[in-house]
Amino acid sequence: MANPERYLKPEVVRQIKRLDLRAQFIIRGFLHGLHASPLHGFSVEFSEHRKYTPGDDPKDIDWLVYAKTDRFYVKKFEAETNITGYLVIDASRSMGYTYRQEMTKFEYAICLAAALSYLMIHQQDPVGLFVFTDRVRRSLPPKSKRTHFADILALLTKLIPEGPTDLAQSLAQVASLLRHASLVMIFSDLLGDVEPIIEGLYRLRHRGHDVIVFHILDEAEVQFPFEGSFLLRDPETGETVDVEAAGFREEYRATLHEFCDRLRRECAQARVDYVLLDTGMQFDKALMEYLVNRQARF
Numbered sequence: 001m002a003n004p005e006r007y008l009k010p011e012v013v014r015q016i017k018r019l020d021l022r023a024q025f026i027i028r029g030f031l032h033g034l035h036a037s038p039l040h041g042f043s044v045e046f047s048e049h050r051k052y053t054p055g056d057d058p059k060d061i062d063w064l065v066y067a068k069t070d071r072f073y074v075k076k077f078e079a080e081t082n083i084t085g086y087l088v089i090d091a092s093r094s095m096g097y098t099y100r101q102e103m104t105k106f107e108y109a110i111c112l113a114a115a116l117s118y119l120m121i122h123q124q125d126p127v128g129l130f131v132f133t134d135r136v137r138r139s140l141p142p143k144s145k146r147t148h149f150a151d152i153l154a155l156l157t158k159l160i161p162e163g164p165t166d167l168a169q170s171l172a173q174v175a176s177l178l179r180h181a182s183l184v185m186i187f188s189d190l191l192g193d194v195e196p197i198i199e200g201l202y203r204l205r206h207r208g209h210d211v212i213v214f215h216i217l218d219e220a221e222v223q224f225p226f227e228g229s230f231l232l233r234d235p236e237t238g239e240t241v242d243v244e245a246a247g248f249r250e251e252y253r254a255t256l257h258e259f260c261d262r263l264r265r266e267c268a269q270a271r272v273d274y275v276l277l278d279t280g281m282q283f284d285k286a287l288m289e290y291l292v293n294r295q296a297r298f
Helices: 010-016 022-028 063-069 105-122 146-156 166-176 194-206 219-223 247-270 283-297
Strands: 047-051 073-077 085-090 127-132 136-143 183-188 210-217 229-233 240-244 273-278
Touching: 063 073, 085 105, 105 127, 105 146, 105 183, 105 210, 105 283, 127 146, 127 166, 136 146, 136 166, 136 273, 166 194, 166 283, 194 210, 194 247, 210 219, 210 247, 219 273, 219 283, 247 273, 273 283
Parallel strands: 085 127, 085 183, 183 210, 210 273
Antiparallel strands: 047 073, 127 136, 229 240
16 A cells, blocks of 8 residues: 555645635635624634625625725634535445556545645644445544544555445435535545436535545546457456457547546536546646645635
């Protein structure tokens, strides 16, 4: 198992510290008003200002700031700024595949999860963990302590991808376990029927969660570099099929493109972030590009 800590290079950490996963959550208003008033039984403290956006309560506008800047800003409270994140990681047998890359899909997912959990804990946001195959198999409750980062890595690096997958059932289970609006980060190759997967994502969104899907494929699953006749074996069912690469390549690529494009469209409709990655990409560069683009949108 690759050690994900070695991928958290100092320069990557420095860049991550400048980013803020919370921006999208705050602007969409999932948490705004839920904990921002003592009338709801919470003790909150003024934190900082942010630009006024449609949907904000006009009563929160700081008119002294407006008088000085001629721009509308609202007060942001500590309770409003914190979110809870959950890493939801596919540990089924298919995630253990690699053809010629250094990392399997599962190891690649661990590296992404390590960087994102570091980011959240650095922002003092609690992050929890769900590991699933055909159902949720392991979990860690959300915490924001620095030692929790080591706990997450310790659990993940001891796991071996095995067993069948049922993403839809696992997402339904995760949705039933989450009690408050959270940031749900899913890491999976999404191998399975597309309809139940989409239904599971919509269920999470309907319950008020912000969702990011990291669709992780092996570089060979995207490029299909095989030549001649060979035997394809389903890692989860054991079923095999004889394939002639030349006659199968274009059909395979077209089917994969259609599958990914369907997921991308459905995620956009549900306001779910969809990030397609393959193990031939440097995970840190791919992640940084996504995070920068995400922050720029909000």
